[in-house]
Amino acid sequence: MNRNLFITLLIIFNIAIDQISKVIVRTTMIRGSKGQINVIKDYFQLIWVxxxxxxxxxxxxxxxxxxxLFLLILPTLVLxxxxYYILKTKSLDQLSLIAFCCIVGGxxxxxxxxxxxxxVTDFFYINLGGVFRTGIFNVADLSVTTGMVMLLFSGVFTNKKKEKALD
Incomplete structure (x- = not known):
């Protein structure tokens, strides 16, 4: 597949799944804790805020x-x-490219x-007792976070490959 087409489709996919999920939440849920849906007991809930x-x-x-300035203009410039960076940098490895597309789409x-x-419509909430608890977030936040984790892994793998090449 053409690289630019792959980038475009992946960004659009991330935007689409986020926007579709938000439309579903806005049309089927009650806002706030009164409309809370326990997906997995109290551990994973849907709460529309x-x-x-x-x-x-x-x-x-x-x-x-x-x-x-800080929530519209600056993020738009960074995105x-x-x-621009992912379109022009042909040397990006596949994992980094996918990661950047997730970050941009989200x-x-x-x-x-x-x-x-x-x-912004948020609705996912995770509470694993005293071990781990999130704020309320959405699919776009999940895309951005997943992209960041992928970039970290990509950086670690790239550094290990460079170290092996130097040995």
């Missing part, structure tokens, strides 16, 4: 000008640069929500 901020609501109390999906709705 609208987030005016970024990760875990950070920035939701910023004045509108700062929110526009634009990452798209980022675009959340920026789209901020532009269209003024906030």
């Amino acid at each position: 609208e987030n005016k901020g970024a990760f875990l609501g950070m920035g939701s109390d910023m004045n509108p000008t700062l929110r526009l 634009g640069y990452v798209v 980022g675009i999906a959340n920026v789209f929500d901020r532009i269209v709705f003024g906030q």
Whole structure:
């Protein structure tokens, strides 16, 4: 498959699954804890919230000008640069390329929500007792996080390959 087509399709796929999941949540759930759905007991729940901020609501109390700058303009510029970078850097390994596409797709999906709705729809919640607990997040956040983890793995594997090559 053509590399640029692969990049485009992967980014679109990430945006689509996020937006489809959010439409389903907005049309079938009740907002807040009253509409909470226990998927796996209290460990994995669906709770629909609208987030005016970024990760875990950070920035939701910023004045509108700062929110526009830090949650719309700056992320859009960064996402634009990452798209440029992955299109121009032909030497990226496959794992890094997929990782960047996940990050860009998730980022675009959340920026789209901020532009269209003024906030981001979140609905996943994980609580493994005292061991691990998340804030409420969405598929786009999952895409970005997965992409970041993939980039870390890619960096580790690349460094190990370089070390072996030097031996």
